[in-house]
Amino acid sequence: xxxxxxxxxxxxxxxxxxGLDLTVNAGEVHAIMGPNGAGKSTLSAVIAGKEGYEVTQxxxxxxxxxxxxxEIEERARAGLLLGFQYPIEIPGVKNIYLLKAALNxxxxxxxxxxIPAPEFMKLVREKSxxxxxxPSFLQRAVNEGFSGxxxxxxxxxQMLVLEPKLAMLDEIDSGLDxxxxxxxxxxxxxxxxxxxxxxxxxHYQRLLNxxxxxxxxxxxxxxxxxxxxKELALELEARxxxxxxxxxxx
Amino acid sequence: xxxxxxxLKRLNARRGEDPSWVAARRQAGAARFEAxxxxxxxxxxxxxxxxxxxxxxxxxLATDAEFDATRFDAQRLDxxxxxxxxxxxxxxxxxxxxxxxxxxxxxxPLSQAIEANHEAVGGALGRLAGVDFSPFTALNxxxxxxxxxxxxxxxxxxxxxxxxxxxxxxNDQPVMSHPRVLVEAGARCEATIIExxxxxxxxxxxxxxxxxxxxxxxxxxxxxxxxxASLADLxxxxxxxxxxxxxxxxxxxxxxxxxxxxxxxxxxxxxEGAETHYNxxxxxxxxxxxxxxxxxxxxxPRTFSNENYKGILDDRAHxxxxxxVMVKRDSQQIEAYQNNANLLLSDRAEIDTKPELVIYADxxxxxxxxTTGQLDENAVYALRxxxxxxxxxxxxxxxxFAGEVMEQVRLSAVAERVExxxxxxxxxxxNLSDLVETAEAxxxx
Ligand SMILES: Nc1ncnc2c1ncn2[C@@H]1O[C@H](COP(=O)(O)OP(=O)(O)OP(=O)(O)O)[C@@H](O)[C@H]1O
Ligand SMILES: [Mg+2]
Numbered sequence: 001x002x003x004x005x006x007x008x009x010x011x012x013x014x015x016x017x018x019g020l021d022l023t024v025n026a027g028e029v030h031a032i033m034g035p036n037g038a039g040k041s042t043l044s045a046v047i048a049g050k051e052g053y054e055v056t057q058x059x060x061x062x063x064x065x066x067x068x069x070x071e072i073e074e075r076a077r078a079g080l081l082l083g084f085q086y087p088i089e090i091p092g093v094k095n096i097y098l099l100k101a102a103l104n105x106x107x108x109x110x111x112x113x114x115i116p117a118p119e120f121m122k123l124v125r126e127k128s129x130x131x132x133x134x135p136s137f138l139q140r141a142v143n144e145g146f147s148g149x150x151x152x153x154x155x156x157x158q159m160l161v162l163e164p165k166l167a168m169l170d171e172i173d174s175g176l177d178x179x180x181x182x183x184x185x186x187x188x189x190x191x192x193x194x195x196x197x198x199x200x201x202x203h204y205q206r207l208l209n210x211x212x213x214x215x216x217x218x219x220x221x222x223x224x225x226x227x228x229x230k231e232l233a234l235e236l237e238a239r240x241x242x243x244x245x246x247x248x249x250x
Numbered sequence: 251x252x253x254x255x256x257x258l259k260r261l262n263a264r265r266g267e268d269p270s271w272v273a274a275r276r277q278a279g280a281a282r283f284e285a286x287x288x289x290x291x292x293x294x295x296x297x298x299x300x301x302x303x304x305x306x307x308x309x310x311l312a313t314d315a316e317f318d319a320t321r322f323d324a325q326r327l328d329x330x331x332x333x334x335x336x337x338x339x340x341x342x343x344x345x346x347x348x349x350x351x352x353x354x355x356x357x358x359p360l361s362q363a364i365e366a367n368h369e370a371v372g373g374a375l376g377r378l379a380g381v382d383f384s385p386f387t388a389l390n391x392x393x394x395x396x397x398x399x400x401x402x403x404x405x406x407x408x409x410x411x412x413x414x415x416x417x418x419x420x421n422d423q424p425v426m427s428h429p430r431v432l433v434e435a436g437a438r439c440e441a442t443i444i445e446x447x448x449x450x451x452x453x454x455x456x457x458x459x460x461x462x463x464x465x466x467x468x469x470x471x472x473x474x475x476x477x478x479a480s481l482a483d484l485x486x487x488x489x490x491x492x493x494x495x496x497x498x499x500x501x502x503x504x505x506x507x508x509x510x511x512x513x514x515x516x517x518x519x520x521x522e523g524a525e526t527h528y529n530x531x532x533x534x535x536x537x538x539x540x541x542x543x544x545x546x547x548x549x550x551p552r553t554f555s556n557e558n559y560k561g562i563l564d565d566r567a568h569x570x571x572x573x574x575v576m577v578k579r580d581s582q583q584i585e586a587y588q589n590n591a592n593l594l595l596s597d598r599a600e601i602d603t604k605p606e607l608v609i610y611a612d613x614x615x616x617x618x619x620x621t622t623g624q625l626d627e628n629a630v631y632a633l634r635x636x637x638x639x640x641x642x643x644x645x646x647x648x649x650x651f652a653g654e655v656m657e658q659v660r661l662s663a664v665a666e667r668v669e670x671x672x673x674x675x676x677x678x679x680x681n682l683s684d685l686v687e688t689a690e691a692x693x694x695x
Contacts, residue, residue, distance in 0.1 A: 048635050049634075049635070050631060051631070071634075071639075071640075072631065072634040072635055073634045073635075073637050073638060073639045073640065075635075076634070076635055076636055076637035077637045081635070081636070082635055084632070087632075088628050088629060088632050090626075090629045090632065090633070090647070090650070091650060092647070092649070092650025092651060092653040092654070093629075093633075093646050093647065093650045097646060098633065098636060098638070098646075101633075101636075101638050101642060101646065102633075102636035102637045102638050105636075105637040105638050105639065105642070106637045109637070141650070142632075158636060162636065162637070
């Protein structure tokens, strides 16, 4: 589904990603771990299409399509969705406007008509209930005045409504209390299916107790230096990154 | 021939005899206009607005008030209202709907009041907007022979909005009109007044309107000025308000159209408890120029004013905001708040903004702020990552910027017109009212 090959990215002439390879197949959940500043958010931002990153080498394919040739919104409509590490506030734009405009844009791209109002209402109410968000959040401006945990739940709510093929979740667990973590994890797990894939960026094993990954990768200094199954995350939790670094240098 | 002479010679083309009180006023207006001439940018009040396009024009006076009925339906607001229609400054009784006015409500065209030699009207007319206010009020006074006289008896709560619709036609020879609006709101009465300026897209006329609104004790008036003139129309307006004790005035000054637009809004808060709210929004594109000058005079203690003006400027449009608040020496315990925010959608758009607080009292609460900025590109990006295309993302954010003012607008027909215009460059599929309806439905459920 997603194939990243030999990806080199620079920001303001500073090399951040230095030959990164990653393959995610449909039905899989991958976790990316790694020290601060390794390039995890950069990877997801480049896949989502944020400006300011220069791809100097390498390719990103999503279902065989060249992602780097696609506009930001085309990527989303194709089913590639990024949940932000730091979701921004958008004053004046109601959550419900965003959800409806986004969903209809996606439907239009698939050649479907606009979603009928009753169906949309049923959908958003159901999904906000699933995220244990009061319907009043739908009327509020996107993330404005939301607590850190509410912002993260709101990101997942968008995922549940938009049902991406590949959800990239950047530190969706940061700032969550124990209950919120369960709610978010349950939301993410409900997205799991044979046709979909999930890419989780996280620092903590805790999230992976709730969302069991098929593959765990360690991203250090712009490269994936080690990959393994869920046991690798446990090992990292116990031993830190030092040993992985030493191993990869050797 | 000088520009003032060229304008004033059109006075000879007017038909009919004026009662003496009207004739005397015309003369005073003409004499004042001739002496003042058109303002230039050397005048502090006109520093950013060049009126040569008006001064150098040659405008006739309309001789009839015909208007195509189908076009009329497309132009007017779809609201249930008492309606008075002027076409290029001439009264059109056929398009007006003034039947069944409730007791205590009188709405008549100025021409009828003059014909009836209504000196009662004469007394109030021109009291707030004298010929010295500006050359344009002087010019208006010289020419005004049509408009709307609205009188509301004490205690009247008007059941429907009073809708004054001023249409501008595409004429072979451009015309000028000098409508005059007078609203006398008796004690404790409540009403909504709409002044709506709109016309044929090819119209290129000059409208020079003067409105005077008097609020007696406890009166509550919502006043909408919705200016959607054609992109070639020249539009100058001054609105003068006087407020008595415990009265409340809500102004919505919404400007979307016009090539050259100047609005003056002047309020006299003359007695304790008087309260005014100035809400303003303008959206200009191409080479449009909109100048809003507002003034609140706190002439009495314990008076309140709140002003919130927002401007959205695209292309090479130019906006001016000059908001002045004056607090007299003995006007203690007043509150005056002012805010002006502008959104520049293009590098070449320009805004000149100048808040002015002149305060002679010491026990006051005042604040003012002015900001100018662009759309938040991070927000554009965030919306696009959800599949919303760029024009739609920008439109949503532009609407959000206007939102703070639009939320105050209680007439949905007006709100929708403005929101549509603000989101106007959107792809056809942008269905704002559908979004709003959905949001409301979700809330209710
Ligand atoms: N716009 C930018 N300008 C300059 N440097 C940048 C920019 N964006 C990212 N970087 C740098 O790139 C490196 C990788 O950043 P990135 O955010 O991808 O790290 P991360 O792995 O997500 O870290 P964390 O775990 O702290 O979230 C960092 O050193 C960061 O400072
Ligand atoms: Mg990060």
